[in-house]
Amino acid sequence: MKSLLILLLSSALACAESKPNILFIFADDWGWGDLSCHGHPYVKTPNIDRLAAEGTDFHRFTVASGVCSPSRTAVMTGHFPARYAIDGHFAWVPSNEKRGMPDWLSPKAPLLPRLLQQSGYATAHFGKWHLANDMIPDSPLPSEYGYDEYGAFNCAGEQMPWLDDAQRTISFIEKSQSENKPFFVNLWIHEPHTPFHVLPKYRWRFPDLEEKDNIYAATLSHADERIGEVLDALDRLKLTDNTLVIFSSDNGPARARENAELNLSYDTATGAGYGNAASRGITGGRKGFKAALFEGGIGVPFIARWPGKIAAGKVDADSLISAVDLLPTFCEVAGAELPDDYTPDGVNQLTVLTGKPEAIRQKPLFWRMNGSGDPNKPDSYHWVSFAIVDQHWKLLSNQDGSHQELYDLAADPFEKNDLAKEQAEVLAGLNKKLAAWKETLPKEADSSCFSSERSR
Template sequence: MKPLLLLLVSVLTSSLALAESKPNILFIFADDWGWGDLSCHGHPFVKTPNIDRLAEEGTDFYRFTVASGVCSPSRAAVMTGHFPARYNIDGHFAWVPSNARRGMPDWLSPQAPLLPRFLQKAGYATAHYGKWHLSNDMIPDSPLPSEYGYDAYGAFNCAGEQMPVHEDSQHTIDFIEKSQREGKPFFVNLWIHEPHTPFHVIPKYRYRFPDLEEKDNIYASVLSHADDRIGEVLDALDRLKLTENTLVIFSSDNGPARASDAAELALSYDTATGAGYGIAASQGITGGRKGYKASIYEGGVGVPFIARWPGKIAAGKVDKDTLISAVDLLPSFCELAGADLPGDYVPDGISHASTLQGKAAPQREKPLFWKINGTWPQNKRKPEHWASFAIVDQDWKLLSNKDGSYAELYNLATDPLEKTDLKDKQPETTQELLAKLKAWKETLPTQPDPSCFSKERAKK
């Protein structure tokens, strides 16, 4: 055999061995998808047969929480494995004056520790399709997703060209096929638009729910469309015989949006995604959890988390005990992928690689923290949006207003719906958690990194 041919055979053989030894990872991250907005979670009219399939073939974790009640901080936590407050990302990225007014940067730093970059260095083909929102399309000088460790991307809510929201699944399938041809394991963020406003409805899906009132019909139709696109990707994994070696996770960036008042159904316009129905059609539910989007009660941060990995993680199982956080995803994925973390990198989360292989969950020794811009005194129109901080330590959760003058305490093991405030019955626990929260606040930066400021700030 000629030397060149031997070399090509050797390269191909080693590439195939790499692809077979490392699991593929597909992370599906929805936008404002409430815990109760799945037929497998008992929704009265939403139908999600493809996500239900993931639950039937995988494990449904009931105690997963994201790192914020709104999108950009939640996404920053997934990317970095850090609480987003470490980057002064406490709300959604908007246009420059709004970011500056809220003490935020204009984008997540590309120099931050980044999940896709770690996986890329470990030999993975990396891609991002769908919503970005680690900056905003109204900030044209913000870094493109390609600067964050992705080999390919198509996105909206970012600088540059905006990918149409419904093209996410086809791009994902094309990238998976390309990765298989090249013999590389893949990591894909599939960050779908639904069910964020505007609601971009298609008649085909509205016809599936002819008996529903219009607002319910709109909500059910956009979720059905999203579920179909997820099904297309799952079918592609089957067709390519990649299902057995692919970890698929479905989750959401925060709880469901709800109008604070009775809103009239009307069209709205988004600069990144176009025209569609507005907030009046937001009919999401939380499975009884308190609060909605922008709240750090469980309804705002407790979201679906369904993981499927055939032969590794149990099929058809519901796990009501294991506490998993969005900051755990980076260390978990990197351990599964054999990706080395920098020696000076300290994640806020822990690795759940064992959990995602059907083994015992690790002991969580470090608390989880949240920071958001709560409204105090409490707004009667939004009674669940007063808290600015929260801490979860083992089974205890404490919420606090901005200055710490008011707090509530819940035992999530016995009271996952946060119905009974125990601060008066557990004063020592309350003070202990307030002290831990105070110590954590002191570790946070007072100002954003100026390298993450748009040049538009100089014009103001």
């Protein structure tokens, strides 16, 4: 019996050591330019900068939407969110119904945490959820999506205080280590989404900034410090070398108008704080902001660290990586098999992360949102309803296709030179692919994901 116990323990230890841990840090509205390592004029992010110095900074990562819920759906499923009729953020039931959306992401969908859980990983989610809404009390809890443990807000049930995310993450990592299990943790932080919950300690770090800038810098400083606490815990537990850490954001930043009045606002999930006037995000020159399908709305930070596997201090300005790639990539890292009946929209990008890209990405990327606005106005970025990126070409289209723009992202990453008239053949080819993709999408939302409140 003693020999058998020793054998089982040795087997468990070998399993834990052979499978790398995965920590996925997903911010909320964190702009590409909102990092000191990306040249922000006053925001200080030393802990995220440390990730960049010890890992690779990928400059061409895009998420699958300009807003929260569909972007997170893509991470969870490896599918474009339009496949689930999730084109906007989950709100209260009448709003979801009006927009032809379900009221939550189906727990029966192919799910990243469940695949890793089935492969022997301890799985957890701490922070923002928003794959349902706290205003939909009969929506499934995060525990129904393949997590062994969770603490969340913007979900049904008890709302975890937003600032508890890091300590809950550290406790789970310690528990996983004590149980000799590899871990997968989603650390989905609140910042810098409104309301801005600012503690005085962090405001005092930026005494010379105007109030709105001070609030924004303090908010990001607090988030960066909590990320640092988790990184320090990995060091203390000697898990750094065997842990893949990713930092990214669900969409581009919000940016208030200069004359917006600063006041308090209240969120049912996270409480009171400063309102949208303190939204000071920047995109590093990319066009548009949050809720847009221009690069400012979907081009976000993506920093990957895995000592000995991913190059340190490197910038990759060429490789096109998407949020739909995370599921197949993380499964490859974990040795988790994809189901036979599952076809991801993304591709396994492990060779790209480790600096050995095999070829230019051949699989197109698609977006769908409910666009509105006038494309003829120079500051209107939200008119786009569909987009496709195929290698270096990007097509943007309004709902009926009456206005379209075409950009060569390799030569023009800031989308300044519309080539729709000069490149008619390229435009036609992209429209053909876009039309074929639309035919694969469901005509309506899955009724099994409707709240009982719809019957009222």
